[in-house]
Amino acid sequence: MTIKTLAASAAAIALMTGPTLAEVDLSGKTVEWVIPFSETGGSAKWANFFAPLLSKELPGNPTVVVKFMPGAGSTKGANWFQEQEDGDGTLLFGTSGSTQFPYLLDDPRVRYEYADWVPVMASGTGGVAYLNPTDGAKFDGSANNLKDIDFIFGSQGATRLDIVPLLAWKMLGMNVEPVFGIKGRGDGRLMFERGEATIDYQTSSSYIGASADLVEQGKAVAMMTWGALDEDGNIVRDPTFPDIPTFKEVCEATEGCETSGEAWDSWKAFFIAGFPSQKIAFLPKGTSQEVTDTYVAAFEAVRSHPDFAKISKNEVGQYPMFVGAGAAKATKEATTVSDGAKAYVINWLKEAYGVTIN
Known part of the structure; x- marks a missing residue:
């Protein structure tokens, strides 16, 4: 429809x-x-x-x-x-x-x-991931120069919407350590502003309202959006941020990241749900x-x-x-994802963060 x-x-x-x-x-x-x-x-x-x-x-x-x-x-x-x-x-x-x-x-x-x-x-809505200025200077449209960096990310929790960025960064081969327990994504942005986190993402409304100013002031570097869906279900550039590459584009430019297969299908399923x-x-x-x-x-x-x-x-x-x-x-x-995507994410959460869902 x-x-x-x-x-x-x-x-x-x-x-x-x-x-x-x-x-x-x-x-x-x-x-x-x-x-x-x-x-x-x-x-x-x-x-x-x-x-x-x-x-x-x-x-x-x-x-x-x-x-x-x-x-x-x-x-x-x-x-x-x-x-x-x-x-x-x-x-x-x-x-x-x-x-x-x-x-x-x-x-x-x-x-x-x-x-x-x-x-x-x-x-x-959409979402925009961004980096601190020092590490952002190494971003060239791929994550190839970011794989040896240890990032800190303020997260609401392993089973929350943060699954989308955490899995994306994992697929890019990045080392991102989440600090779980914040009460909202705005609190994650505040951690980033205070220097307690070195990577962050915000949904579109919050990015427009605050994080875009950080980028404009040179206090952050936009990395990627999650993209949007066209009528055929393909991931395309986010219409609100047409000048920022999508995760799909960054993945295609990064060695070892695949836009097909089990990991990609699972990421896309949760992106669509989220x-x-x-x-x-x-x-x-x-x-x-x-x-x-x-x-x-x-x-x-x-x-x-x-x-x-x-x-x-x-x-x-x-x-x-x-x-x-x-x-x-x-x-x-x-509120619907395939059994395969669900099983993949549950297994990844257990392996990556020791989170067991009963």
Whole structure:
């Protein structure tokens, strides 16, 4: 299904639900949009970008407040949301790839079930990896001159979204030692700024908001993006960062790195699960159809605003936004990987970091 088809489906849903929307009135109420990360990362910027836009489109123009519940790489907040059944439209929850990956890998800390939640909006994102200036000066479009360097990376955890960069660096033959336990990618950036980490990556919104300035000031060197998917499922340059090479390009230029085979297929599977549909907004289980339709229509109105493409590109990047049926499809894609990719990653985590997933 193409993006245009998804958009048409979502618009049709919004039109069909017109008669029920009048039954939902959020006047004088506060909508809490809970983000299971710290306030310094890309998910924070994503929710803070959409919150005022959503407020203008919901009936009664409620105040939409973004709240943060970091802990255990987002599983703390997700486990909490699983227990919520307040479907009156005053609670929204936002997930990221770091919430999806523990679910995909059967992390024992996961007590949440995506199938129970009601997706109303999903949006893709990208990611940019960058190096400290000293080591960045050795980067020539390949990792050939970086293989003898010991890098430090601030990581949320071995089963989080950081799988994508950690596996990519491993495939490039780089020595990257993760320091696990940070509460959000923004905290990883702060480690990099303080000199406690020598390599980092940020999702697009956070990179645009902070890390791009580091590159412009000469305090960091952009290395690669994870890329984006074209309509045929091929990895192409990220439209938000067209001048930065993709991991695929860097891999092709690096001795010993292959863009085919088990490692590549596994990396790509988790990239697809973690980035093209990375950030998803959910209503709690048990939410009525009327409230669901109201949120679908509100997000559709946000997406349809004539200035949306321009302002979103500058804030969160140039990526598709899905609502209604499109959000449901995106959620399924983001929470599904093949058994082979899953087995490969689980075995690699055990060998590389001693992480055993029961």
